[in-house]
Amino acid sequence: MxxxxxxxxxxxxxxxxxxxxxxxxxxxxxxxxxxxxxxxxxxxxxxxxxxxxxxxxxxxxxxxxxxxxxxxxxxxxxxxQLQPNDAFEAAQVRSMIDLIACDIHPLDNLRVLKYLTQTLNVSDDDKMTWYFHWINKGFNALESQLKATPYSLGEKVSLVDVYLVPQVYNALRFKLDMTPYPNILAIYNNCSKLAAxxxxxxxxxxxxx
Structure with a gap:
C-alpha cells in the first residue's frame, strides 16, 4: 500500500x-x-x-x-482488533470517533482556518477563539466517556485512540489548556509510549x- x-x-x-x-x-x-x-x-x-x-x-x-x-x-x-464485536459497543465507538471526525476536526482544520483569515479577514486572535471554542465543546463531551485505563476503552487500543491522539496533538500544538481534560491527556500520553x-x-x- x-x-x-x-x-x-x-x-x-x-x-x-x-x-x-x-x-x-x-x-x-x-x-x-x-x-x-x-x-x-x-x-x-x-x-x-x-x-x-x-x-x-x-x-x-x-x-x-x-x-x-x-x-x-x-x-x-x-x-x-480496533472495533468491538458487540453491536452496541461498536456503535458507541462510532459515536465517539464521529464526534472527533465530524464535529471537531472539520471546523478546525487548515483549510477552514485559512479561509477564516484569508477570505473572511478574521483576525488571528478571533481565529484562535474559533479553534478553542469547537475543540473545547468536543473535548468536554468526550472527557466523561473515556476510561483512561490506560486507553480510551480500557486495556486495549481502539479506533477511539486512533482518532483522539491526532486531535490532542493539534490541541497541544495550539496551546489549548488541557487541565479540564485529565482523561484525554492521560490517554494521549499512554498511547504516545507505543511505537505505533x-x-x-x-x-x-x-x-x-
Missing amino acids: KLYSYHRSSAAYRVRIALNLKKVAHTIVPVNLLAGEHTQAPYTNKQPQGLVPCLETDNGQFLSQSGAMLQYIEALYPQP FDNAKPESQIDFK
Whole structure:
C-alpha cells in the first residue's frame, strides 16, 4: 500500500497509526500542502477533492477519506482488533470517533482556518477563539466517556485512540489548556509510549519541517 500523506494532517495521522498498529507493509508518499501539491495533477487524479490522505491499495485502486481507509484496513487486517464485536459497543465507538471526525476536526482544520483569515479577514486572535471554542465543546463531551485505563476503552487500543491522539496533538500544538481534560491527556500520553503511535507522529515523518 501507499499512503499519500502530509505530516501534520490529522486524518493522515490516523491512518498512519492504524497501519503501524496492524503492521501493514506500506510506503508513505509525502504531499507538500504548503507547495500546493494537493491541488495539482497528478495528485488530484488520485484524490479528486485535493485533500490528504489518499490510500493506494495493493492493486492500484485509490481511496479517499480516512474513515473509509480505516474500515478497509480493519477488514483486511482484523488483528489487532480496533472495533468491538458487540453491536452496541461498536456503535458507541462510532459515536465517539464521529464526534472527533465530524464535529471537531472539520471546523478546525487548515483549510477552514485559512479561509477564516484569508477570505473572511478574521483576525488571528478571533481565529484562535474559533479553534478553542469547537475543540473545547468536543473535548468536554468526550472527557466523561473515556476510561483512561490506560486507553480510551480500557486495556486495549481502539479506533477511539486512533482518532483522539491526532486531535490532542493539534490541541497541544495550539496551546489549548488541557487541565479540564485529565482523561484525554492521560490517554494521549499512554498511547504516545507505543511505537505505533510514536512512529506515526508528525515529527517522525520524512516530510517534517
